[in-house]
Amino acid sequence: xxxxxxRLIAGVFVVPVLLLxxxxxxxxxxxxxxxxxxxxxxxxxxxxxSDNAETYAPVIKAFESANAGIKVNYSQVPFDxxxxxxxxxxxxxxxxxxxxxxxxxRVSQLAAKGxxxxxxxxxxxxxxxxxxxxxxANHFRDKLWSLPMWNSTQFLFYNxxxxxxxxxxxxxxxxxxxxxxxxxxxAGKKAQQAGGTKYGLLLExxxxxxxxxxxxxxxxxxxxxxxxxxxxxxxxxxxxKKAMSWYGGTFASGLSPRGIGxxxxxxxxxxxxxxxxxGGPWDIGVFSSAKVDWGIAPMPYFEGGKPVTPTGSWSxxxxxxxxxxxxxxxxxxxxxxxxxxxxxxxxxTTIIPANTKSEAQYLPRLEKLAGSKSTGAAEIVSYxxxxxxxxRPVSVGYIQFEEVxxxxxxxxxxxxxxxxxxxxxxxxxNEAWKSIK
Amino acid sequence: xxxxxxSAGAAVIGLLFFIPLLxxxxxxxxxxxxxxxxxxxxxxxxxxxxxxxxxxxxxxxTGDIGRATANSLLVSVSTVLAGLAICSSAAFxxxxxxxxxxxxxxxxxxxxxxxxFDAIAIPLSDMFRDWNLTNxxxxxxxxxxxxxxxxxxxxxxxxxxxxxxxxxxxxxxLGWFGVFIRIYLPLSRPALIGAGLTLFLFQWHSYVWPLxxxxxxxxxxxxxxxANLQGQNFVDYGVVFAGAVLLTLIPLAVILGFQxxxxxxxxxxxxx
Numbered sequence: 090x091x092x093x094x095x096r097l098i099a100g101v102f103v104v105p106v107l108l109l110x111x112x113x114x115x116x117x118x119x120x121x122x123x124x125x126x127x128x129x130x131x132x133x134x135x136x137x138x139s140d141n142a143e144t145y146a147p148v149i150k151a152f153e154s155a156n157a158g159i160k161v162n163y164s165q166v167p168f169d170x171x172x173x174x175x176x177x178x179x180x181x182x183x184x185x186x187x188x189x190x191x192x193x194x195r196v197s198q199l200a201a202k203g204x205x206x207x208x209x210x211x212x213x214x215x216x217x218x219x220x221x222x223x224x225x226a227n228h229f230r231d232k233l234w235s236l237p238m239w240n241s242t243q244f245l246f247y248n249x250x251x252x253x254x255x256x257x258x259x260x261x262x263x264x265x266x267x268x269x270x271x272x273x274x275x276a277g278k279k280a281q282q283a284g285g286t287k288y289g290l291l292l293e294x295x296x297x298x299x300x301x302x303x304x305x306x307x308x309x310x311x312x313x314x315x316x317x318x319x320x321x322x323x324x325x326x327x328x329x330k331k332a333m334s335w336y337g338g339t340f341a342s343g344l345s346p347r348g349i350g351x352x353x354x355x356x357x358x359x360x361x362x363x364x365x366x367x368g369g370p371w372d373i374g375v376f377s378s379a380k381v382d383w384g385i386a387p388m389p390y391f392e393g394g395k396p397v398t399p400t401g402s403w404s405x406x407x408x409x410x411x412x413x414x415x416x417x418x419x420x421x422x423x424x425x426x427x428x429x430x431x432x433x434x435x436x437x438t439t440i441i442p443a444n445t446k447s448e449a450q451y452l453p454r455l456e457k458l459a460g461s462k463s464t465g466a467a468e469i470v471s472y473x474x475x476x477x478x479x480x481r482p483v484s485v486g487y488i489q490f491e492e493v494x495x496x497x498x499x500x501x502x503x504x505x506x507x508x509x510x511x512x513x514x515x516x517x518x519n520e521a522w523k524s525i526k
Numbered sequence: 527x528x529x530x531x532x533s534a535g536a537a538v539i540g541l542l543f544f545i546p547l548l549x550x551x552x553x554x555x556x557x558x559x560x561x562x563x564x565x566x567x568x569x570x571x572x573x574x575x576x577x578x579x580x581x582x583x584x585x586x587x588t589g590d591i592g593r594a595t596a597n598s599l600l601v602s603v604s605t606v607l608a609g610l611a612i613c614s615s616a617a618f619x620x621x622x623x624x625x626x627x628x629x630x631x632x633x634x635x636x637x638x639x640x641x642x643f644d645a646i647a648i649p650l651s652d653m654f655r656d657w658n659l660t661n662x663x664x665x666x667x668x669x670x671x672x673x674x675x676x677x678x679x680x681x682x683x684x685x686x687x688x689x690x691x692x693x694x695x696x697x698x699x700l701g702w703f704g705v706f707i708r709i710y711l712p713l714s715r716p717a718l719i720g721a722g723l724t725l726f727l728f729q730w731h732s733y734v735w736p737l738x739x740x741x742x743x744x745x746x747x748x749x750x751x752x753a754n755l756q757g758q759n760f761v762d763y764g765v766v767f768a769g770a771v772l773l774t775l776i777p778l779a780v781i782l783g784f785q786x787x788x789x790x791x792x793x794x795x796x797x798x
Binding site: 137140166168181183185353375379 | 562652737742750760763
């Protein structure tokens, strides 16, 4: 006997109501208060991050041998899903995460949501151990929420043979002799015309705020966020409009290629297809084995503007739901405030340590990483950190900001008029921030 | 003439579907720095390499992907075994037995596969976390074993089994369990294989659930390990493509291996 259609249909419509009613009645039993005590002195702590396990293997090894009885278990979550997975698990008070890596511009949002343990008692130690920009990046509402692990900057990489073929004298490593974007565009075009490379210029993260903020800041355009609560968009300033019009123009003229996204850009440089490439310290390691002959120079600025470079990277924070906060604290202090510990976090991956003493030991290593090609890297890193570095804005609305701006950059890259697209971004930001104001 | 044109058209369309796959395969046999090097302009060597290297595959096995593939296999096979036992029992109850509320139960089953799993994954993961099932194989397998689609497929197949066979079995003294084991299951091999494949692929492809449940090195699954290859500052696309090829080959082998049972299933339903 086949089920009668009427009964089946009734079932299909009634059951969801029951299911929904059931869902409404259920409540999460995980709403426990954050653990007040520091937990056991020995055991295994869980660290969550988006880097591969090899990155943390040296620091974990060093920590475990210095702290008998404490083991560290590192889990990797794919970078693209890291923030969403983290939010979900922290929101559910997941006590299986003790320590996690914190993207510095997200400190304010994570702290505002109660996803970070207050570390203000380590304030003085942190201030002594790191640069002012790193120290500031981990603060929100006058409290310290995470400890800075790494730092970053950007370089202008150039293809030596392509510039030689075009008869262009390459830029030097001297920050005082830094090239302007206009100079880079002219030289890049020459290299294209001479047939040395297919493209003239490429930014590693062509649609990322991290890399494009310095363009607007160089022309005095500001960070793009203003107001006492840092929830007022300011991306239609003259500086922003001018910088983005220039940026859109590099794609329209064929100086930069469209359609190559995110971190697919590195291979374009290492294959010799672009004359100038703006990238991070990690690229020194990556390009060290490239066949193309290259050199480095400081990141350019706009003619008539001031040199500005990006900074900031990842920090370590403690999950308030962790039941092992004592051990977690020991680990993050070791990996950030301890010179040897912080240095160990940069052993497997090319990245600048945030601890100033570790940085001093690290820079000579970076300088030699790619032989003569990377000569001058250390000087550039030190100069930018003290003179030109500007961090990303601290705002509880940063996540939405980054997302909205990322889409605007993509559109500008693909040919949308910069000024009108920035207007659209402003209204999108106002809409997105309405609920958190 | 028309037939030839149609065949040629079909061949071209087939080839167009094949080209991206070929590119992935070729990319996996090239050094990562050359992955995007030959794309513009497109030429024959964008899709074929004359100097293949297995370097990406050897790199692959120094990382997590070897273990992750083994974990994925373990989770998928366990899901198929446990899932078939549960789904076929449920389908049997919904087709051979008569009980009050049967229609409502069937409606729930139909509904369960209309709701995307990702939509319930987050609240479900909160429950699993409370039960301490994070980073356990049990936590990874459990959501896959009660599959509404598999129950539905099996039930439809079971409904076509002649009731005379059941009555004869009952007269000969078989209990309901005997009828299920000795009559229904042996007659339903193609449907069981179809349902088993549904269960296998559900687990093999699952991404959100393993992210929420198990990302430690001991419990990492293939798709998560593949995504992990995409580093924050640098991506070796050669290795990513090699991982993608490896994770495609296993379900491909399973599907090709069981292909003849599908043909059998189609032809036997034609006889009825």
